[in-house]
Structures are given as C-alpha cells and as structure tokens.
Amino acid sequence: MKKKITIIGSGFSALAASCYLAQSGHEVSVYEKNASIGGRARQLKSNGFTFDMGPSWYWMPDVFERFFADFGKKTTDYYELIKLSPAYRVYYGIDDFIAIADNLPAIVATFEEIEKGSGQILQDFMTEAQSNYAIAIKELVYRPGVSPLELVTVATAKKVGQFFSTISRDVRKKFKNERLIQILEFPVLFLGAKPSDTPSFYSFMNYADFGLGTWHPKTGMFDVVNAIESLARELGVRFYTNSPIEKIIVQNKTAKAIVVHGTRIDSDLVVSGADYQHTETLLDPEYRVYSKDYWESRVFAPSSLLFYVGFNKKIPNISHHALFFDVDFKQHAKDIYDQPQWPKEPLFYANFPSLTDPTAAPAGMESGFFLVPLAPGIEDTEALREEYFNKIMHRFETLTNQSVQNNIIFKHSFCKNDFVEQYNSYKGNAYGMANTLLQTAFLRPKLKSKKVKNLFFTGQLTVPGPGVPPALISGKLVSQLIEKQFKES
Structure with a gap:
C-alpha cells in the first residue's frame, strides 16, 4: 500500500533510503536544512575552485555498485571512476615519504623493502583481511542491528x-617497523576510533585499502551525490532545500507530521537521516529514547578542522591524497580520545583533487583540502583556526620542500562550530559514533524508535556506522525495516 513518507536530511543514508522507499511505490519527500543536498558531502565552489566539503575517499567500490544494481543501474550510468596511482603518500620527514601503490603486489614489495620478511607477513595478513571483508559485507553489515x-x-x-583483540595489538605482533604499523593502523581511523580500541575483525578495512584500491569520481565525490539524487528523482522523490525541521509531531505515540517554517506537513511515516541526538530533541521529552547521559557516555568519532585552499600555481611534490605522520601518532590520538584538547603537534591530511580533476581549479592553479582531526566538543575560535593553519602549512612547506603560502588566493575554514550550526552535529563530530566493540551492530542506537511508532533513523550514528559505504547500507537497512512493518501491519 502506498504511503506518504517524509525523510529528514539529504546525506548519503537519507538519499539511499529515499531511493529504496520510492522504488517500493511510496510517495517520498526529502527535507534538507541547507541550501543544497548532500549533507556533509556538499560542494563548495568559489573563485573558480571546487571542493568536496566532506568525504573525499572513495573506498569499497563494490558497495556503490551493489547499491546501484538494486535499481538495475551501474555507477557508470552516472559517473566515471579513476583509480588513483599512487593511492596516497604518507610523509614522515623532508622529502621522506612512502607511496602506497594501486595494487597489492607492489605494496607487498614496498613493505619488504622497508622491513625484511614483512612482505610475506603482509600477504598473509591481507588474506585474513580479505576473508573478514567477505564476511562483513556478505553476512554482517547488511543486518539491521536488532x-x-x-x-x-x-x-x-x-x-x-x-572481536576481543584489537587492530593495534595484532598489527604490532606481526610488524616491527613503526612506519608500516602506522600505515596499517590508518584505515580504521575511518571507523572513528583509536586502533587500540578497534576490534581486530575490522582489518577488513585494510583489504578495502590495499585490496580494492582508492578511487576518485571524475569531478569529485559530489558526483555520487548528484548520481543518487538523479536516481531518486527518476523514482519520483521530491526534494525541499532550505527546510529545517522545527518539530516532529507525535499523536497517540505515532509520528504524524513534521513542522517546517511553522507549517505542519503530515505523513504516514518519518525517517531521519539527520544527527540522531538532534532528531530526538525535535520530539517532546517523553518520546526520546536516549538520554543526555547516554550521549555523553558514547565514544564519538573526531571532529575536524578543515581548510579549503586555492593556490595560484601548480603544487609539486604531492599526491592526490597525502597523510602527514611526521609527529607522534599516539599523542594526537590521546588528544582526541583520552584528554580532549587541541593537539600541540597535529597529524594532518591533505587532498589535491585538481591533480586528478582539472575542473577543480582554474588552469595553472591547484585546489587543496587540509584536515586536522580534533576532539569533538572542544573550543573553536577563529584565532585557533588561524594558529593551526599556520602550523600545518609551515610543516607542509617543510616536508614537501617548497613555499606555497604566498600563493594562496582563496581560503575557507570549517570546524566544530560549523558542524554544529550547519549539520546539528552532536559536539561537532564529523563522522558519527565510533565503531568500538561496545558500539558495534546491535549496541548502536536503533534504526527504529522504541517509543514512537512510524519513526525511523538512518545514518552514521546508527547501524552499521561511519563512512559513505555504511551510510548507503544504512539507507537500505532502514527501508527494509519499514517495508517489513508495512507488511506486518
């Protein structure tokens, strides 16, 4: 039976849910707070430069293919993918970096060159990681956490x-070289937790990295947003931007409507892809499942200090993705998770999309995206942003042996306060709730409200967790739960 369904937010999980629910024949409307769709995956265009504002790594291409295949489509119907070679660089000192190749045999050779005997150890480790990936994708992540x-x-x-050991412990048993250890610990940072708090099973992220490779949609991650929006519109989904939700109306313990700009909009069912904690504040207190103490007790993924920078020249000595691990990896992690504070010596990440996509910058120029992971909930001021920009740019210039600061003609920052203001993000987190052992699967906030009938949730604070591929899966999972309820009622 056709139902009228309202979806709050337009991030990847909400977009995916809208497609599945429209495919099932429902009347689906998406309401987005901001002026453009995409949630954290919005796009910034200014002065001839183009930046993806959020996700910039395209991993697990099979999950994207599976999503589009559910609608009889392929990714190539909507966008072109470029496999990055190298996938990324990791910098440790001045002109001192390790380049991660675009294929496993070459990566194995790199490991062997750095630490004798580690090549075969890596090969064995990846065999196990591939096995874990198959189990995770085929058996676990497409389950609703009930x-x-x-x-x-x-x-x-x-x-x-x-599930009771950790990535850090396992990697350190197998490898001795600290640089190789950091490279193997890096992928689980996408899960939002320290490697020392992430179950060993999540080594499947290493297979996603070394085994499946790092890709880039031809003109950026926003290509994927555009693709799913196009698919959704083909299926009949309607979109309303500049439409912040003021309240979710509950009658007889059932979600009946939302309020936008003071206007009541009735529906048969509400799905929220917005921040879970914020969504519950749109309900009267008696209908909230998770308390303030609950959210305070959770381990959240980091926030981020982001800079979108336009340079009036091409930047040499760099790759599309670059990680700067020339400072203490463990100390920065402590400054995020153990004793939240601005890190004295921050690790940082740089992304130069114009190396791959010429449309990302004017001819002869470069677009750059810089990210510093930060603890959620810390102080955020313009003075601190500028201080840390100068810190990382000085290190960037030193490590890549060049001068670039005088070539900056555009700069825009985004940090904790912006995550709160623009995305209603709890404590300004950037990636949701970390996938630690006690925050995995059925231990995460539920897709279906326990107190309000016909109220559902999707996205990075619920099942299966942080990241773009999990967000697409979350949209599918919530739509399946909704269909199951409709069939049973």
Whole structure:
C-alpha cells in the first residue's frame, strides 16, 4: 500500500533510503536544512575552485555498485571512476615519504623493502583481511542491528577471538617497523576510533585499502551525490532545500507530521537521516529514547578542522591524497580520545583533487583540502583556526620542500562550530559514533524508535556506522525495516 513518507536530511543514508522507499511505490519527500543536498558531502565552489566539503575517499567500490544494481543501474550510468596511482603518500620527514601503490603486489614489495620478511607477513595478513571483508559485507553489515544473534554465524564463530583483540595489538605482533604499523593502523581511523580500541575483525578495512584500491569520481565525490539524487528523482522523490525541521509531531505515540517554517506537513511515516541526538530533541521529552547521559557516555568519532585552499600555481611534490605522520601518532590520538584538547603537534591530511580533476581549479592553479582531526566538543575560535593553519602549512612547506603560502588566493575554514550550526552535529563530530566493540551492530542506537511508532533513523550514528559505504547500507537497512512493518501491519 502506498504511503506518504517524509525523510529528514539529504546525506548519503537519507538519499539511499529515499531511493529504496520510492522504488517500493511510496510517495517520498526529502527535507534538507541547507541550501543544497548532500549533507556533509556538499560542494563548495568559489573563485573558480571546487571542493568536496566532506568525504573525499572513495573506498569499497563494490558497495556503490551493489547499491546501484538494486535499481538495475551501474555507477557508470552516472559517473566515471579513476583509480588513483599512487593511492596516497604518507610523509614522515623532508622529502621522506612512502607511496602506497594501486595494487597489492607492489605494496607487498614496498613493505619488504622497508622491513625484511614483512612482505610475506603482509600477504598473509591481507588474506585474513580479505576473508573478514567477505564476511562483513556478505553476512554482517547488511543486518539491521536488532539482535546480537545477527553476529553469530558459522564464519564469525571461527573468528570470535578477533572481536576481543584489537587492530593495534595484532598489527604490532606481526610488524616491527613503526612506519608500516602506522600505515596499517590508518584505515580504521575511518571507523572513528583509536586502533587500540578497534576490534581486530575490522582489518577488513585494510583489504578495502590495499585490496580494492582508492578511487576518485571524475569531478569529485559530489558526483555520487548528484548520481543518487538523479536516481531518486527518476523514482519520483521530491526534494525541499532550505527546510529545517522545527518539530516532529507525535499523536497517540505515532509520528504524524513534521513542522517546517511553522507549517505542519503530515505523513504516514518519518525517517531521519539527520544527527540522531538532534532528531530526538525535535520530539517532546517523553518520546526520546536516549538520554543526555547516554550521549555523553558514547565514544564519538573526531571532529575536524578543515581548510579549503586555492593556490595560484601548480603544487609539486604531492599526491592526490597525502597523510602527514611526521609527529607522534599516539599523542594526537590521546588528544582526541583520552584528554580532549587541541593537539600541540597535529597529524594532518591533505587532498589535491585538481591533480586528478582539472575542473577543480582554474588552469595553472591547484585546489587543496587540509584536515586536522580534533576532539569533538572542544573550543573553536577563529584565532585557533588561524594558529593551526599556520602550523600545518609551515610543516607542509617543510616536508614537501617548497613555499606555497604566498600563493594562496582563496581560503575557507570549517570546524566544530560549523558542524554544529550547519549539520546539528552532536559536539561537532564529523563522522558519527565510533565503531568500538561496545558500539558495534546491535549496541548502536536503533534504526527504529522504541517509543514512537512510524519513526525511523538512518545514518552514521546508527547501524552499521561511519563512512559513505555504511551510510548507503544504512539507507537500505532502514527501508527494509519499514517495508517489513508495512507488511506486518
């Protein structure tokens, strides 16, 4: 039976949910707070430069293919992918970096060159990581987090020990070179937690990295947003931007409507892809499932200090993605998770999309995106932003052996306060809730409200967790739960 469904937010999970629900024949409307769709994956254009404002890594291409295949489509129907070679560089000193190749044999050779004997160890590690990836993708992440029994399969039973050890512990047992260890610990940072707090099973992220490679949509990650929006419109979804939700109206313990600009908009069911904690503040207190103390007790993924920078020249000695690990990796992690504060010596990430996509900058120029992971909830001021911009740019110039600051003709910053103001993000987190052992699967906030009928949630604070591929999966999971309810009612 056709239902009228309202979706709050237009990030990847909300967009995915809108497609699945429209495909099932429902009347779907998406309401977005900001002027353009995409949630954190919006696009910034200024002075001839183009920047993806949020996600910039395209990993797990099979998940994107599976999403579009659900609608009889392929990614190539909407956008072109470029495999990056090298995938990324990791800098440790002046002109001292490790380039991660675009194929596993070459990466194995790099490891062997740096630490004798580590090549075969890496090959064995990746075999295990690939096995974990197959289990995760085929058996676990497409489950709705309703019951702990979802984690119990023949395959996971054989790997139960990996849920009680950690990535950091396992990697350090196998490898001695600190640089190689950091490279292997890096991918789980996308899960929002320290490697020392992330279960060993999540080594499947290493397979996503070394095994499946790093890709780039031809003109940026916003290509994917445009693709899913196009698919959604083909399916009949309607979009309303500049439409912040003021309240979710509940009658007889059932979600009945939303309020936008003082106007009540009725629907049969509400799905929120907005920040979970914020969404519950749109409800009267008696209908909120998770308390203030609950959210305070969760381990959240970092916030970020972001700079979108336009240079009036081409930048040499750099790759599309670059990680700067020339300072203490562990100390920066402590400054995020253990004793939240601005890090004295921050690690940072730089992304130069115009190396791959000429349309990202005017001819002869370069667009750059710089990111410093920060603890959520800390102080954010313009003075601190500028101080840290100068810190990382000085290090960038030193490590890549060049001068670039005098060539900056455009700069825009984005930090904790902006995450709160523009995305209603809890404490200004950038990636949602971390995937630690006690915040995995059925232990995450639920897709379906326990107190309000016909109110559902999707996105990075619920199942399966942070990241673009998990967000697409979350949209599918919530739509399946909704269809199941409709069939049972």
